[in-house]
Amino acid sequence: RKEVEQDPGPFNVPEGATVAFNCTYSNSASQSFFWYRQDCRKEPKLLMSVYSSGNEDGRFTAQLNRASQYISLLIRDSKLSDSATYLCVVNMKGGYQKVTFGTGTKLQVIP
Amino acid sequence: SQTIHQWPATLVQPVGSPLSLECTVEGTSNPNLYWYRQAAGRGLQLLFYSVGIGQISSEVPQNLSASRPQDRQFILSSKKLLLSDSGFYLCAWSGLGLNYEQYFGPGTRLTVT
Numbered sequence: 001r002k003e004v005e006q007d008p009g010p011f012n013v014p015e016g017a018t019v020a021f022n023c024t025y026s027n028s029a030s031q032s033f034f035w036y037r038q039d040c041r042k043e044p045k046l047l048m049s050v051y052s053s054g055n056e057d058g059r060f061t062a063q064l065n066r067a068s069q070y071i072s073l074l075i076r077d078s079k080l081s082d083s084a085t086y087l088c089v090v091n092m093k094g095g096y097q098k099v100t101f102g103t104g105t106k107l108q109v110i111p
Numbered sequence: 112s113q114t115i116h117q118w119p120a121t122l123v124q125p126v127g128s129p130l131s132l133e134c135t136v137e138g139t140s141n142p143n144l145y146w147y148r149q150a151a152g153r154g155l156q157l158l159f160y161s162v163g164i165g166q167i168s169s170e171v172p173q174n175l176s177a178s179r180p181q182d183r184q185f186i187l188s189s190k191k192l193l194l195s196d197s198g199f200y201l202c203a204w205s206g207l208g209l210n211y212e213q214y215f216g217p218g219t220r221l222t223v224t
Contacts, residue, residue, distance in 0.1 A: 032211060034212060041199075041220075042217075042218075043201055043215040043216060043217055043218045044155070044201070044215050045215070046212050046213070046214065049212060087154075087155075089213075091211075098157060098160060098170075099157075099211075099213065100157075101147075101154050101155040102154060103153060103154035104154065
């Protein structure tokens, strides 16, 4: 089993739609979770950290399910500018300094 | 605010040539620093990380090395490049925040020919 696993997609959704991505992780001792966004040929940018109680930032909602070892990202009212690859990031071992990136889920928002 | 710089932005090097990529961070002190590589169509692979000057941890055995000569400077080097070293090299920093969120520089796209 991969340490961090994501559906590569692509997810093709119309503008205004709601889309959700899941990411599973293998280490039950993981403590820190993040979603990053990466545009084509650019660096990843932190979208949001994921907290145990779940958190929301505008149209974006992140959830953590420790029992099933997955995190999710929900995007409401999709915009064309949301088109990107979304990376799931989990800290796996060696403390908080090191994290493992998933290979990403590609989202394409269609006009 | 904190900023992270990397250069050069793109680089084309022949097999067997040396490599030196530099990363500097501004606006913070004693950051954790990281070097990642992203091969075409693949995920980010952690190469090195550093928690302080002169302290380097290597994650993947390879012909690359890293050094941290100053608190906010991180250098990735190779004596002889291989074709398989081609990729997108990203430097990142993290502070001592609650979750150690990492922030990335703009990256260097390296093509070894």
